[in-house]
Amino acid sequence: MKKAVLAVVKDHEERAYWTPYLRGVPGLVGMIEMECLADQLYRLEKSRKAPSLIIISSGVYPETYPGLVEGLRKRYPDSEFLLVVPSSAPMPPLQPVIRDNIRHLVINSENSRIFDEEPESSVVGLAIKKIAEGGILKIGEYLKPRTRIHKVRVSSSEEKEQIIAGLESIVPGDNPEMELLRQKGALLADEMLENALYGAPQGKDGVSLYSKGEKRLIPLKEKIIFRYGFDGEILAMEVEDGWGNLSPKVVLEHLAKNQDFALISEDSGGRGLYIIWRFLDHMHIHINPGRQTVVGGQVKLVTAENLADSRGFHVTTCCAG
Amino acid sequence: MLRRLAGIPVAGSAQRKYRGIEKMNEKFIAERIEDGRCDCFVFRGNIDIHAESSLKDIPDLVEKIIVRFDFSQVGRVNSMGIALLLRCFKRIRDERKAEILLTGLTTIHTMLFKTTGVFLLANVEG
Numbered sequence: 001m002k003k004a005v006l007a008v009v010k011d012h013e014e015r016a017y018w019t020p021y022l023r024g025v026p027g028l029v030g031m032i033e034m035e036c037l038a039d040q041l042y043r044l045e046k047s048r049k050a051p052s053l054i055i056i057s058s059g060v061y062p063e064t065y066p067g068l069v070e071g072l073r074k075r076y077p078d079s080e081f082l083l084v085v086p087s088s089a090p091m092p093p094l095q096p097v098i099r100d101n102i103r104h105l106v107i108n109s110e111n112s113r114i115f116d117e118e119p120e121s122s123v124v125g126l127a128i129k130k131i132a133e134g135g136i137l138k139i140g141e142y143l144k145p146r147t148r149i150h151k152v153r154v155s156s157s158e159e160k161e162q163i164i165a166g167l168e169s170i171v172p173g174d175n176p177e178m179e180l181l182r183q184k185g186a187l188l189a190d191e192m193l194e195n196a197l198y199g200a201p202q203g204k205d206g207v208s209l210y211s212k213g214e215k216r217l218i219p220l221k222e223k224i225i226f227r228y229g230f231d232g233e234i235l236a237m238e239v240e241d242g243w244g245n246l247s248p249k250v251v252l253e254h255l256a257k258n259q260d261f262a263l264i265s266e267d268s269g270g271r272g273l274y275i276i277w278r279f280l281d282h283m284h285i286h287i288n289p290g291r292q293t294v295v296g297g298q299v300k301l302v303t304a305e306n307l308a309d310s311r312g313f314h315v316t317t318c319c320a321g
Numbered sequence: 322m323l324r325r326l327a328g329i330p331v332a333g334s335a336q337r338k339y340r341g342i343e344k345m346n347e348k349f350i351a352e353r354i355e356d357g358r359c360d361c362f363v364f365r366g367n368i369d370i371h372a373e374s375s376l377k378d379i380p381d382l383v384e385k386i387i388v389r390f391d392f393s394q395v396g397r398v399n400s401m402g403i404a405l406l407l408r409c410f411k412r413i414r415d416e417r418k419a420e421i422l423l424t425g426l427t428t429i430h431t432m433l434f435k436t437t438g439v440f441l442l443a444n445v446e447g
Contacts, residue, residue, distance in 0.1 A: 180428055180429065183397075183427070183428075183429045184429060186397055187397055187398075187399065187429065187433070190369075190397055190399045191399060191400055194399060194400070194401070212370040212401055213369070213370035213371060213401075258437070261438040261441060271400040271403060271404065271437065272399070272400035272401075274400075274436075274437075275399075275400050275403075275433070275436065275437070278436045279432075279436075305428065
């Protein structure tokens with residue numbers, strides 16, 4: 001069967017909203033309004049096309065048609081699902097997203113456009129391209145072409161402050177906006193490095209091998225690499241470790257649990273990951289189980305002061321998506 | 322009267338001024354200030370795992386019904402720091418039955434505390 005990308009929207013208004021972002025997506029066989037879904041799926045199957053990616057608008061899922069993804073997944077078990085949310089819509093609840101194993105969520109705020117160019121260059125466009133290609137998001141793709149990517153191989157836990165100072169030094173200027181972006185960047189780098197240094201190393205029983213704050217040298221095979229870049233508008237960063245101990249399900253459970261204050265305690269696990277998610281405009285995680293985890297994303301200067309906005313994520317594994 | 326609780330400042334790599342004080346790449350210090358009306362604590366430095374011993378002692382020092390924490394000289398607060406603050410504030414509220422007020426918060430502290438539920442236990446003064 002030929003590969004195809006399918007988008008499911010609520011009605012013609014939603015179709016009009018998403019069209020500029022989705023036109024030009026390779027393999028897009030159509031944007032289907034809910035009332036035509038059954039007919040369109042029948043036609044798709046007659047033409048021997050199976051969607052490798054199904055884009056679902058938050059106008060139809062999870063609240064309006066909660067069983068939609070479950071039904072589509074039964075029909076297309078190998079498809080990836082991407083939930084797209086306009087900035088004007090509320091953040092969808094994460095529990096159904098976890099239940100239905102949706103690993104990609106993009107908030108399409110106006111500010112999420114990467115270079116203020118065409119809609120296709122938005123985070124939505126980038127996410128779709130990556131999922132359709134089966135590729136891995138890299139921080140250079142968030143940044144303007146020819147932006148320098150700094151790369152630091154971490155050899156000791158004692159280097160953390162020096163690395164953070166390096167990141168701060170590439171965000172120049174003393175105005176409040178730059179200062180806030182710099183502080184956000186420092187916090188994100190702190191959390192990413194702490195996770196790589198103390199969260200990722202685990203024994204077979206899942207117990208952490210090192211205590212927080214413990215001074216440690218990093219063996220070469222552990223391979224902790226921190227990358228970052230700033231193009232004047234967007235600060236992007238990611239940390240790579242050689243463990244691959246996270247799973248998409250655990251990532252989403254950490255986000256959902258920490259989002260609900262009623263469920264958290266002072267010792268709540270995954271708080272670092274949750275902070276990373278909330279302070280980035282868009283978070284990407286790539287997991288090669290047992291071998292590598294990459295956690296990263298981007299934050300834009302103009303959104304640095306905005307906490308109320310919903311946040312997207314993009315979780316891929318080596319074997320799918 | 323100032324009383325240092327724990328922690329030794331680390332000399333060194335401050336790069337720039339931050340709100341009029343040197344940027345804080347330093348270990349955490351908590352100082353208690355005697356005040357007739359409330360128990361006051363001034364925090365300095367980053368709040369992370371290294372703040373554990375200082376923050377653990379604070380609830381036992383609380384005597385009054387209002388406790389004020391001054392964050393104006395605090396740099397980064399990471400997820401471990403949040404866990405320690407939540408634990409400290411919870412004990413003050415539950416065991417000492419005291420109200421907790423926070424002062425001197427930066428924008429990023431405020432964003433972080435909103436995100437992680439710290440403001441369920443403590444209020445911003447004023």
